[in-house]
Amino acid sequence: MDYSSLVSRVSAKAKNIISSRLPGLQTSELNAFGQTLKSLSETPLAYEDSHLQDKALEILPLERLYSEAEEDAQKDKIWGLQDHLIRRLLRWFKHDFFTWVNTLPCTKCNGNTVSVGARRPTYQERLDGAGNIEIHRCQACGHTEDFPRYNKVGILLEYRKGRCGEWANCFTFLCRALGSRSRWVWNAEDHVWTEVYSETQQRWVHCDACEEAWDNPTLYSQGWNKKMSYVIGFSTEGATDVTNRYIRKDEYALPRNKISEPQLKSVLNEIKHTRRSLISPEEKQALQDQDEKEFLELANYQGLLKSGIMAPRESGAGEWTKARGEDGSVP
Ligand SMILES: [Zn+2]
Known part of the structure; x- marks a missing residue:
């Protein structure tokens, strides 16, 4: 049955009903974008390697990070110790660990x-x-x-250089190594970042290692004037369409025409189903409860005119960010 012609003619509500009845999509039925999502969803699986996590814990300045986080937690009770730990990790990662590369300096003469x-x-x-x-x-x-x-990530722990791809990949892994549930967040245009789950606030929190950004999800749209179509969070627990967290005004939304919405929902559900196939029914239920809570949170952002914190992109040379229209200079 050809659902695609049908769903294009029915209301959003009906689309949801139809999509919930669609059979699980086989890989062969997915378009290129759906295939891409499935392949991207494997990225965070590498973060569960316990040997790599041990290696990371040996590299991290744990004593320093924990003592800083404990101090912060005394002063700021809005966030828990683990949240403060990730914030300190953000700072250390950007200033003491990773290097941003536009082009490498010459190893012969140190020229540009x-x-x-x-x-x-x-x-x-x-x-x-x-x-x-x-x-x-x-x-x-x-x-x-x-x-x-x-x-x-194993190589990146040693190489410690790159652009947002390398930064987000390595940072998201380090959050896992430190015991936070973390998502590797992929934007269909050109950026990647991280989300960590705050047990204290009971919600997913935006983190961007390149920017040392914490809980500032409108950074890209309102801050950089960046327009986006799809933003998907991938983790070992599944895949979630988190676009609404980052795009809260229509003017920053690019058309979502790379896959039909029912197909997108189906492929994300399939990833989730696969990732959760080995956990206990109790854990599964707990995750599902969180999913529902997050669904409401994300739905609530839609149409809400929230003023974001204006912040130009910190990472990357000025010209480079300007060329991408992310320095706020392009109307
Ligand atoms: Zn040279």
């Missing part, structure tokens, strides 16, 4: 380099988790530097 293209990774580079190798050429001496774009 420019990007002159990319090449495919070698077999070994691919094994190390490099998806792509950018080539940066020195403007002074002509030497070229390879900039591997790593997507494996």
Whole structure:
């Protein structure tokens, strides 16, 4: 039966009813965007590797982070100790651990380099988790530097460089290593960040390692003037469409035309179902209760005119953010 022609003609309410009756979509029936979501949903699975988590805990300055967080928790009771710990992790990650890379400095003469293209990774580079190798050429001496774009957290713990992709990947993993439930949040346009679950506030909290941003979900739209279509949070517990948390005014919403809404709902449900297949009925029920609470929270943002905190993007060279229209300079 061809549901797509049907759902285009019925109301939103009817769409929900129909989509809840759609059979589970087989991979072959999914369009490219649906396939992409399924493949992206595997990213956070790597965060559960206990050996990698141990390695991370050896690298993290735990004593310092905990003592800072305890001090903060004395002064600010709105958030719990674990929340303060993640906030301290944000600060440490940005200032003491990771480096933002537009182009690498020349290792021969320390001159400035420019990007002159990319090449495919070698077999070994691919094994190390490099998806792509950018080539940066020195403007002074002509030497070229390879900039591997790593997507494996184990490698990133050592390499400690990159752009928002590497930052969000490694930071979300470190939140897991520190015991927070965390989501790797993917935006269909070009950004990724993190959400952690606050047990104290009983809700998912926006975190952006590149910006040292905490609980500032309108940063991208109202702050950077960024328009977005889909924002999906992936975790070991499933996948959730969290777009409404980040887009609270229609003017920042891009058309959602990459997949039908019932199909999107179906693929996210399928991911959730798969991820939760091995947990106890009690845990499953608890997660479902949280899902429902979050659903109401997200639905409540729709149409609400909330003024966001205006903040230009901190990470990235000025020109780069300007070119993307994210410095607030583009109306
Ligand atoms: Zn050079």
